[in-house]
Amino acid sequence: MQDHLMAFKIEDHFMKWLAETLGTSAIYSS
Numbered sequence: 001m002q003d004h005l006m007a008f009k010i011e012d013h014f015m016k017w018l019a020e021t022l023g024t025s026a027i028y029s030s
Helices: 002-029
Strands: none
Touching: none
């Protein structure tokens, strides 16, 4: 169970980082 929780935390962190990266790229591109 612990491994699944860690996977979710990592995925959530990655999705936030990805959204920030794409958002920043979009701002700089425009």
